[in-house]
Amino acid sequence: MSERDPYYVAKKLPGFGNKDHEGQVDMARMRAYRLGRLQAQLRRRDYAAAVLYDPVNIRYATGSRNMAVWTLHNAARYLFVPAEGKTVLFDYHGSRHLSDGLETIGEVRPARSWYFYTAGNNLPARVQAWAKDIADLFRERCGANKRIAFDHIDPAGLKTLEAQGYQILDAQEPCETARAVKSADEIACMSHAIAVCEAGMAQLRETLKPGMTENECWAILNDANIRMGGEWNETRLLASGGRINPWFKECGEKIVRPGDLVAFDTDMIGLFGYCADISRTFLCGPNRASDEQRKLYGLAMEQILYNIELAKPGVSMREFAEKAWRIPDRYAANRYSGVAHGVGLCDEWPRVPHLVDFPRSGYDATLEPGMTFCVESYIGEEGGTEGVKLEQQVLVGESGYQILSTFPFEEALGG
16 A cells, blocks of 8 residues: 555544644645546536536535535525636525635525525526526636536526527536545545444444334434534435345334344445445344354355455446356345445445346446445345345555445354
């Protein structure tokens, strides 16, 4: 591991806080890196600018956040990103002060919202006023190039801008490709989010006992994240006993019984907005694991350890899928939705589907140094009574991989 390796740098950093005698994560440097990567992707495609509504994309480009979950479904703030120069943030009413001091933002203006909740039957007039704002800013900052990208745009806005001669393009591709390769500062922030996540996992492992509900188990993970500065969970994927099979059931009021497996996928957005996406399956004592439970766990371990070895630079998504561990036929129908996927501020591009699913959902991409990747496993027979979910978060290095999630596997199940 060299001093240029982002994980080497992350491992050597002392943590977060004000210190005058140790190296620290440089947030301004991280913001500059991220905005620079996004603008480079815009220039590469000859896009004059992008308008971003997704709060994850806005966070990546500027470091600014405001009611992230609420604005995922209310188009109340948006960001104008020119291919060159500082951004213009259109923020929610009364929120301009939230971006004070962010050098990535040249100006903050009030947002012109025109989604139905705020516009009602005035929507046609509101969208015209919004389009005029965008067009005026575009002429001021972008010259004659009328190629503008959006990560989200509703039909009324699309038609209005197209009628004015703008070519509307997809901003999600440049955003995702920019986000894919992490700097050392980003790896340090992600490592901190994972450390918080693993603290919650340790609390759950220590506390787990018969009589707890699935919701109580999930609350322990959430509590650790929020208490230690995290932000939200993308899902509620925790199940026990027979509810683990098939996967993707959300936690509920089922009572965990002695001998139950308890499986979860953290999907945790932690401090600084970085994702800790780790899965484990625990055994609730005092019972010993059954032979069937140990078999399921052993297969899941075999799958995840085998596939992690493929997370190397230069490997294409098709090559990854072709070389991935073959799921035994009896478990294939209940296979997880994919083999592996990128991770950063959330689940990100690129993604590896199973080979059998590649014709339907596969695409071209290649692993690069600095990408962070989650390798997944779910083993459960169709119609079976239990299953095992495991997932590891790794960094693609210059010549191989480095494991970022260090929480141990379940010894009682053979891990």
